[in-house]
Amino acid sequence: MQVLKDLLRDTRFRFGFIVFLVLAGLSVLSFFSPYNPYLWNQVPRDLPPQWPHILGTNSMGQDIFWKLTFAVRNSLIMSLIAGLVSRIIAMIVGMIAGYKGGTADRVLMFLSDSFLVIPLFIIIVLIATMVKARLSLPMLGLLLGVFGWAWDARVIRSQVLSLRERDFTYTALLSGSKALAIVFKEYLPFLIPLIFATLIGNMSWAIGMEITLAILGVSNLDIPTLGTMLQWSINYQALLLGYWWWVLTPVITSIFLFIALYLISVSISEYLDPRMRIQRIGQA
Amino acid sequence: MNFVRRYLLPRLITYFLVIWVGITMIFFIPRFLPTDPVQQFINRLVAQGTYMDPKAIEEMTETLKELYGLKGSLWEQYINFWKRFLKGDFGPSYYQFPTPVIILIKQSLPWTAWLLLVTTLLSWIIGNILGGLAGYFSNRRWVKILDGIAMVIRPMPYYILALGLLILLAYIIPIFPIGGGFAIGMQFTFSWENLLILLKHAFLPALSLILIGVFIWFQAMKLVVQSVKSEDYVKYAKMGGIEEKRIVRRYVIRNAMLPQITGLALSLGQIFGGALITEIVFSYPGIGTLLYNAIFTGDYNLLMGVSTLSILLITTSILLIDLLYPLFDPRVRYR
Numbered sequence: 037m038q039v040l041k042d043l044l045r046d047t048r049f050r051f052g053f054i055v056f057l058v059l060a061g062l063s064v065l066s067f068f069s070p071y072n073p074y075l076w077n078q079v080p081r082d083l084p085p086q087w088p089h090i091l092g093t094n095s096m097g098q099d100i101f102w103k104l105t106f107a108v109r110n111s112l113i114m115s116l117i118a119g120l121v122s123r124i125i126a127m128i129v130g131m132i133a134g135y136k137g138g139t140a141d142r143v144l145m146f147l148s149d150s151f152l153v154i155p156l157f158i159i160i161v162l163i164a165t166m167v168k169a170r171l172s173l174p175m176l177g178l179l180l181g182v183f184g185w186a187w188d189a190r191v192i193r194s195q196v197l198s199l200r201e202r203d204f205t206y207t208a209l210l211s212g213s214k215a216l217a218i219v220f221k222e223y224l225p226f227l228i229p230l231i232f233a234t235l236i237g238n239m240s241w242a243i244g245m246e247i248t249l250a251i252l253g254v255s256n257l258d259i260p261t262l263g264t265m266l267q268w269s270i271n272y273q274a275l276l277l278g279y280w281w282w283v284l285t286p287v288i289t290s291i292f293l294f295i296a297l298y299l300i301s302v303s304i305s306e307y308l309d310p311r312m313r314i315q316r317i318g319q320a
Numbered sequence: 321m322n323f324v325r326r327y328l329l330p331r332l333i334t335y336f337l338v339i340w341v342g343i344t345m346i347f348f349i350p351r352f353l354p355t356d357p358v359q360q361f362i363n364r365l366v367a368q369g370t371y372m373d374p375k376a377i378e379e380m381t382e383t384l385k386e387l388y389g390l391k392g393s394l395w396e397q398y399i400n401f402w403k404r405f406l407k408g409d410f411g412p413s414y415y416q417f418p419t420p421v422i423i424l425i426k427q428s429l430p431w432t433a434w435l436l437l438v439t440t441l442l443s444w445i446i447g448n449i450l451g452g453l454a455g456y457f458s459n460r461r462w463v464k465i466l467d468g469i470a471m472v473i474r475p476m477p478y479y480i481l482a483l484g485l486l487i488l489l490a491y492i493i494p495i496f497p498i499g500g501g502f503a504i505g506m507q508f509t510f511s512w513e514n515l516l517i518l519l520k521h522a523f524l525p526a527l528s529l530i531l532i533g534v535f536i537w538f539q540a541m542k543l544v545v546q547s548v549k550s551e552d553y554v555k556y557a558k559m560g561g562i563e564e565k566r567i568v569r570r571y572v573i574r575n576a577m578l579p580q581i582t583g584l585a586l587s588l589g590q591i592f593g594g595a596l597i598t599e600i601v602f603s604y605p606g607i608g609t610l611l612y613n614a615i616f617t618g619d620y621n622l623l624m625g626v627s628t629l630s631i632l633l634i635t636t637s638i639l640l641i642d643l644l645y646p647l648f649d650p651r652v653r654y655r
Contacts (some may be wrong), residue, residue, distance in 0.1 A: 298475035
């Protein structure tokens with residue numbers, strides 16, 4: 037809680053956090069939606085924003101505001117799955133590589149280098165194309181999770197490398213602790229903030245990927261997400277027809293979401309790096 | 321000799337290993353997925369209303385399997401795939417049927433290569449200069465303004481930024497063409513006029529790429545410079561009375577360049593992925609458009625061809641940078 041309080045002193049974090057809370061609140065609202073997001077023709081089509089349709093309606097006869105609540109919820113859930121899966125992989129790889137060193141380190145880092153080097157985007161598109169219709173939301177999250185860990189594993193590894201040199205490691209080793217126990221019991225508390233910062237970065241990457249995949253038409257377009265909302269509006273030429281509220285809603289929401297996640301992650305990583313922290317206090 | 325054994329050799333080995341891992345992944349992933357490209361192709365023919373008797377279908381299945389390299393056991397397919405790959409043969413494309421994939425790629429490559437090479441390099445140079453200066457003079461007003469702009473543009477998904485530019489500069493203020501690489505139906509013959517048209521079509525896609533690229537490099541460079549700035553040797557140089565301009569140019573920026581050079585290699589390799597969205601938004605011809613068509617028509621061979629090429633491109637650019645690295649960083653030279 038003290039950490040949160042410290043972080044909230046940073047304007048950027050405060051802004052990001054509030055925007056994020058608003059969006060999270062929006063996704064909770066989806067549980068109270070009067071409409072089913074999968075059904076068409078529930079409200080009059082193509083209405084500009086007006087009461088009771090505060091963000092207007094689209095050409096499929098859906099209320100944009102309530103559709104948006106589902107879209108935000110689904111995008112967040114998907115990115116959370118992706119983030120958690122890739123965090124688990126990154127943690128295991130990073131910790132083992134960092135602690136064991138030697139051959140294990142070399143093999144694991146070669147693996148993560150390969151993941152950094154191969155054109156992941158194209159491979160994800162390749163996979164998504166081939167399973168297209170069957171790609172459910174958790175599956176998409178899992179897919180992005182499996183491919184999104186490499187960089188963060190490196191970050192965690194370098195942190196473990198520096199922890200390994202500290203005194204308490206030797207104390208623990210000399211008093212007979214097992215290597216794994218040290219890594220998970222002693223190092224984890226140091227790594228948690230780092231893992232949290234990379235989690236947010238990874239979530240934002242996953243949401244961006246989802247939007248891109250939807251625009252390419254390779255994700256499951258029936259599921260309401262920020263990407264598929266945008267894809268449908270472009271598909272129906274909403275801009276040319278002048279239905280700006282249909283296009284702008286997902287665009288502006290996602291811009292806010294990206295900026296919020298970005299500010300939160302920048303703010304946390306600066307908080308973690310004391311050198312940056314001093315500079316920040318100096319400026320304030 | 322020490323250089324070859326301790327520096328060159330490990331890097332060459334990694335280079336080939338990574339290519340092997342990447343291409344093996346591209347080979348196996350489609351084969352483990354529950355879709356059958358041959359069946360898909362035949363289904364499409366049948367759905368279009370073509371009548372075929374069962375025998376013809378069977379023959380066709382065989383031929384297609386042969387063409388797509390899906391004949392025999394997984395191991396045989398794998399060996400065959402490598403044999404063909406080493407000859408530069410990716411088989412025929414689905415979507416423009418008898419044309420080999422490699423020819424389609426050759427036709428599209430120049431468009432992508434020139435657009436993305438120019439924009440990647442330009443944004444790298446501009447971003448680094450701006451970032452370097454901003455990192456050094458981090459309390460100036462213009463730095464804070466640039467920082468603010470970077471914070472909004474940087475996290476924006478590229479697709480949305482590009483779409484916004486297109487709406488603004490092609491629909492609302494129609495200065496630039498809505499899309500295409502060249503005026504429709506024109507044959508390209510070299511003349512200054514044609515070159516101008518070519519540039520006009522490339523302007524918006526280039527602008528969008530440069531805009532987002534500059535701010536990515538700007539932020540990275542600014543962070544590095546800020547930390548280099550507080551190193552002892554910079555303080556020492558200042559105390560020694562060396563001109564500030566010289567410190568920035570010779571000591572700070574030079575040292576901060578190293579991670580940026582690695583970054584350049586990585587981003588050069590990501591060109592094909594980046595091209596995909598750009599070329600779709602601005603309907604620009606090139607590898608991205610080719611890839612998009614491949615995705616839509618389920619063109620298996622073409623997808624494999626483009627992915628393989630992009631693996632080769634990225635690993636090679638990283639290898640080259642790795643080999644040139646000792647030229648920039650004396651600390652690596654005699655390791």
